[in-house]
Amino acid sequence: MVNPYVIHPATIVEKIREAEDITTYRLQLVDVEAQRRFRFKAGQFNMVYLFGVGEVAISIVSDPDEPELLDHTIRAVGRTTKAIAALQPGDALGIRGPFGAGWPLEEAKGRNIVIVTGGLGCAPVVGAIEYIFRRREEYGSVKILHGVKTPHDLLYRERFDAWRRHPDTEVLLTSDQPDKTWRYHVGVVTELFEQVSIDPEKSMVLMCGPEIMMRLGVPILMRRGIPATAMYVSLERHMECGIGLCGHCQMGPYFLCKDGPVMRYDRVEQWLGRAGV
Amino acid sequence: MPMVSQSCGVLPRVDLQRLLDALSAEGYRVVGPTVREGSVVWETISSVSELPIGWRDQQEPGRYRLEQTGSQELFGVVHGPQSLKPFVFAPREPLLQITRRQDGFTTSPTLPQPERVAVIGARACDLAGLVIQDRIFMNETYRDPYYATRREGLFVIAVNCTRALATCFCASMETGPRAQRGYDLAVTEVDEQLLVESGSEAGRDILSTILVPAASDELISAAASSIHACAQSQIRRLDHSRLPQALYEAHEHPRWDDVAGRCLACTNCTMVCPTCFCHTVEETPDLSHQHAAHARLWDSCFTQEHGYIHGKNIRPTIKDRYRMWLTHKLASWIDQFGTSGCVGCGRCITWCPVGIDVTEELSALLTPDVQPPLALQHKDGP
Numbered sequence: 001m002v003n004p005y006v007i008h009p010a011t012i013v014e015k016i017r018e019a020e021d022i023t024t025y026r027l028q029l030v031d032v033e034a035q036r037r038f039r040f041k042a043g044q045f046n047m048v049y050l051f052g053v054g055e056v057a058i059s060i061v062s063d064p065d066e067p068e069l070l071d072h073t074i075r076a077v078g079r080t081t082k083a084i085a086a087l088q089p090g091d092a093l094g095i096r097g098p099f100g101a102g103w104p105l106e107e108a109k110g111r112n113i114v115i116v117t118g119g120l121g122c123a124p125v126v127g128a129i130e131y132i133f134r135r136r137e138e139y140g141s142v143k144i145l146h147g148v149k150t151p152h153d154l155l156y157r158e159r160f161d162a163w164r165r166h167p168d169t170e171v172l173l174t175s176d177q178p179d180k181t182w183r184y185h186v187g188v189v190t191e192l193f194e195q196v197s198i199d200p201e202k203s204m205v206l207m208c209g210p211e212i213m214m215r216l217g218v219p220i221l222m223r224r225g226i227p228a229t230a231m232y233v234s235l236e237r238h239m240e241c242g243i244g245l246c247g248h249c250q251m252g253p254y255f256l257c258k259d260g261p262v263m264r265y266d267r268v269e270q271w272l273g274r275a276g277v
Numbered sequence: 278m279p280m281v282s283q284s285c286g287v288l289p290r291v292d293l294q295r296l297l298d299a300l301s302a303e304g305y306r307v308v309g310p311t312v313r314e315g316s317v318v319w320e321t322i323s324s325v326s327e328l329p330i331g332w333r334d335q336q337e338p339g340r341y342r343l344e345q346t347g348s349q350e351l352f353g354v355v356h357g358p359q360s361l362k363p364f365v366f367a368p369r370e371p372l373l374q375i376t377r378r379q380d381g382f383t384t385s386p387t388l389p390q391p392e393r394v395a396v397i398g399a400r401a402c403d404l405a406g407l408v409i410q411d412r413i414f415m416n417e418t419y420r421d422p423y424y425a426t427r428r429e430g431l432f433v434i435a436v437n438c439t440r441a442l443a444t445c446f447c448a449s450m451e452t453g454p455r456a457q458r459g460y461d462l463a464v465t466e467v468d469e470q471l472l473v474e475s476g477s478e479a480g481r482d483i484l485s486t487i488l489v490p491a492a493s494d495e496l497i498s499a500a501a502s503s504i505h506a507c508a509q510s511q512i513r514r515l516d517h518s519r520l521p522q523a524l525y526e527a528h529e530h531p532r533w534d535d536v537a538g539r540c541l542a543c544t545n546c547t548m549v550c551p552t553c554f555c556h557t558v559e560e561t562p563d564l565s566h567q568h569a570a571h572a573r574l575w576d577s578c579f580t581q582e583h584g585y586i587h588g589k590n591i592r593p594t595i596k597d598r599y600r601m602w603l604t605h606k607l608a609s610w611i612d613q614f615g616t617s618g619c620v621g622c623g624r625c626i627t628w629c630p631v632g633i634d635v636t637e638e639l640s641a642l643l644t645p646d647v648q649p650p651l652a653l654q655h656k657d658g659p
Contacts, residue, residue, distance in 0.1 A: 003422050005372045005571070009381030030381055051375060051382050052562035052569050077587045092381035238586050240558050243419060247555030247576070248583055250605065252525075253612030274528055276584075276597030 004243050007049045007094035008034045013069060014089055018155040022120065023085065024061065024073045027093060038067050038095075041102030042127035043234060043262045047242050048072055049094030053083045057239035057257070059123045060098060063130040070095070073123045073155065099242035100261050103128040103206055103232060111204045112140035114196075116217055118147045118189050118209025124234040124261065125208050126156060133166050140203075142169045143196050147189025147213070150177045170196060190217045193224070200225030207265075208234035215273045218265055228266035235260050235268065251277055284475040286489030287496055290351060293471060294325045295487045296434075296462075297397070303483065305395035305432055308364075310354055316341060317357035319364075319396065328398070329354045336442040336623065338632030352398060352436045352466050355445070358628055360403045360551030364394060365427045366410055366575075372423065372558070373571040384571075388426050395432040399460070401453025402445075402622035404435055406551025408459045412614050413554050432479060435460040439467075439503035441511045444623030446636055449514035452620045454507045465500035472500045513626075515636045517617055519643065521608030527642045528600070536638050537596035539631050544577035546625035546633075547602065552610075552618045555583070578602050607639060 014026040027048075029035040042064050047055040056078070062071035076085040084093065105128060113132060115125055132139050144163060148154045154173065164171040172192045174185035185192060190213070203226055207214055214233050222228060237249035237256045244258035252271040254260060271277050288296065300307050301323070311320040312329045322328065333353040335342045346353065371387040399407075414424035438445075438454035447453030456463045461480035465472040472492050475481040547553040557576040562569040576583060579598045584591035592598050610618030619635070626634045 003386050004419075006386060007373070007375070007382075007384050007571075009383075011381070051377055052560060052566055054560040055558065075587065081587075094382065094384075236586055237591065238582075238584060240556075241573075245413070245419075245421070245554070246557065246573075247578065248557075250601075250609070253521075253609040255613070270525075276592045276594070276600055277528075 004096070004241075007047075007055075007096050010070070010093050010095045012087055012089050012091050012093060015087075016071075018073060019152055021076045021085070022073060022155060023076075024071050025084070025087075025093070026062075027070045027072065027095060028068065029070075029095060030092075035068060038070075038098070040064055040067060040070075040098035042105060042131050043102030043124050044098035044100050045124075045239075045242075045261065046070065046072065046095050046097030047099070047239075048074070048084070049096065050080055050084050050087075051092070051094070054080050055094075055096070055240070056080045057099075057242065059127075059234075059261075061123045061126040063134065064127055065131065065134055073120070075120055096242060100257055101259065101263075103234075103262050104204075104264075105131055108132075108204045109138045110140065112199055112202045113142045114198055114203050114205045114221075115142070115144045115146075116189060116205060116207040116209070116213070117145070118213045119149065119153055120155065122146055122155070122208065125206055126159065128206060129159075129163060133163065136166060140168070142166065143198070144169070144171045145174075145189055145192040145196070146172070147174045147176070147192070147209070149175065151175055151179055151182050172196065189213060190220055193217070193220055198224055198226065200227075203230065205231040206234075207231065211235070211272055214265075218269075228269060229264060231265040232262055233265055233268065233272075234262045284481050284484060285492045285497065286473045286484055287492040288471040288473050288487075288489050290349065290466070290469045290471055293351065296473075296483070297323070297325060299483055299487045300395040300432070302486075303393070305393045307395050307397065309397045310357060312343060315343060317343070317354050319357075319359055325351070328352075333440075334442065336444045336627040338444065338626050338634050339629055340632070341627050349469070350466065351471075352464070353440070355438060355440065355442050356400055356403070356622065356624070358549045358624060360549070360622065360624070361396065361399050361407045361431075361433065362410060362551050362553075364396060364431055365407065365424055366414065366554060367423070367427065369572055369574050370423050371570055371572045375569045375571055377567045386422070387570075388422055391426055391430055393430045393432065395434065397434040397436075397464075399433050399435050399456075400438055400622070401435065401456040402447045402620045403551055404433065404456050404459040405447075405450075405452035405620040406622070407433070409552045409614065409616055409618065409620070410554065411459075412616070433460045433462075435463040435476075437463055437465040437500070437504050438507050439465065439500075441507045442623060442627075443512060444626045445511050445621065446513040446515050446623060447621035448508040448511045450517070450617065450619060450621030455504045465504065467496060467499050467503060470496055472496050513623065513634070513636045515607075515619065515621065515639060516643070517607065517619075520617070521611045523643050524604055524608040524639070528604075530642050531646050532638065532641045533596050533600050535641075536599055536633060537594065539633055540579075540595050540599045541630060542579040542595045542598055543630060544579045545628045545630065547577040547579060548575065549624040549628045550606075551620055551622060551624070552606075553577070557582075578605070603635065603638065603642075606635075
């Protein structure tokens with residue numbers, strides 16, 4: 001009988017500072033057999049565990065083609081994440097996972113990809129971008145539209161720069177509270193839609209970030225002819241078990257840890273924006 | 278149905294001890310309802326005399342009272358706050374014992390010791406709740422090892438209801454008052470006789486060891502008419518015919534504000550509910566910080582923390598939480614598990630300190646809100 005609660009020890013191989021309170025932890029499973037078995041899809045998450053403290057649900061941001069090293073970008077905001085922030089390379093964490101449904105990257109083959117992200121919300125889609133660029137010729141054009149509040153919130157700067165260099169790829173950044181150093185667009189991410197051409201019949205949209213961004217952004221894209229069935233969103237709720245059992249991550253009839261976190265937009269349209277759902 | 282009549286016996290009330298003894302001989306720990314602190318709770322029993330003989334419960338919104346009638350009735354108390362849930366989905370289930378080591382830690386699952394437990398006195402609503410919990414914890418894609426271990430050792434002797442409480446509405450939920458499935462034995466108390474029917478192989482085996490005579494047709498039909506009368510006498514009902522959709526559509530109904538003004542978010546309804554399954558996971562290190570116990574505990578969607586994610590709460594108000602609970606229980610549960618999450622036991626009505634009645638709330642929520650004309654809303658009193 002498989003016990004989904006069993007936690008596998010993992011070593012922090014590297015800590016990459018992304019911002020003042022945000023760090024990417026590169027983890028390696030200690031057990032060789034667990035390491036060999038661990039395969040994930042971009043958009044899935046792990047329950048990351050710290051001995052004596054507990055677990056938190058964190059997206060895997062690294063490339064699914066390199067499952068030996070698992071990157072998790074964590075903002076130190078809660079009891080567990082603050083305790084994790086004190087750890088150093090060589091220290092131990094634990095992993096349960098991977099859980100949930102990832103991005104539909106097989107279905108997306110041959111199509112143009114529009115990625116719309118906001119804030120730290122871009123973490124769940126980073127692995128998808130890496131996956132696509134590793135198979136660049138299998139996908140159409142790629143447009144990455146990313147919005148942050150302030151320039152300090154722009155994580156993965158080098159990655160954005162690297163992505164920009166791929167053929168047939170546009171990377172547009174915006175900040176709605178810029179400083180003097182900001183050389184990109186000023187405003188919210190939905191304003192970037194006006195700066196790109198999108199072929200509504202050939203495109204698939206991957207979106208993650210604040211729900212308000214999805215609620216405002218999707219109707220604009222729909223008016224441009226993109227069907228709701230070609231848009232995917234990664235949603236966030238409190239998660240404790242990862243297997244649709246603890247009840248916290250419900251959104252309407254869905255358990256987002258199991259049915260999501262990536263959901264096709266038309267399935268969640270009626271729940272997004274409902275108070276208390 | 279020849280199977281049923283073959284496995285239908287009669288046991289004089291005074292002989293119930295033979296059944297308890299037979300269960301003990303088979304290695305079961307026998308658990309039954311016992312009176313404690315003005316209510317009944319499940320306790321390990323060895324003798325029929327420990328059952329709440331002659332007691333009856335009166336339940337109303339926010340009120341539970343036991344009274345002694347002086348009769349020899351064994352199963353006059355319909356139910357206490359506990360359903361069968363604690364036997365299978367433990368209020369606190371240790372999951373793992375984690376030990377720190379040089380290169381990290383080791384985890385060992387702490388599965389419960391397999392134990393054979395025979396519960397006597399479960400009601401049809403409790404069994405319906407058990408069947409629903411089975412579907413949650415042991416389905417095609419997932420079999421919870423902790424739940425499954427407890428479930429496998431459980432033997433249920435249901436008691437068919439012949440008396441309805443004011444809070445009962447199982448008839449309208451089609452879950453009772455006759456135990457439908459999931460029981461090993463079902464008992465109907467008809468005066469001094471107990472009609473005993475088996476519902477499983479294990480039930481038949483036990484019944485065969487105590488050699489009960491076949492029940493007469495008269496007894497079978499007397500039991501059936503008592504159960505039927507019990508259903509007829511239920512004064513509450515829940516109309517689920519338009520669910521789930523009608524409740525989804527009632528998301529903005531003003532009744533939510535009304536009920537939120539009464540609800541204390543005390544979590545009682547979720548604690549007594551036979552089907553609520555929310556739980557939280559807790560990590561408790563020992564003082565040496567070398568060992569930690571990793572356990573799951575019942576949680577409730579009425580707590581502040583239930584909808585909390587880094588810096589924001591999805592359901593900050595009691596209105597949000599009551600709506601979450603009721604909408605999940607009566608509507609989204611159907612989408613998730615193909616069944617309502619409510620079995621009509623009425624416990625959430627009884628044990629609500631302010632007597633919020635789920636049937637009344639649903640009926641108000643499904644009644645289109647007719648706003649009085651604006652001019653009348655702020656009319657001053659006489």
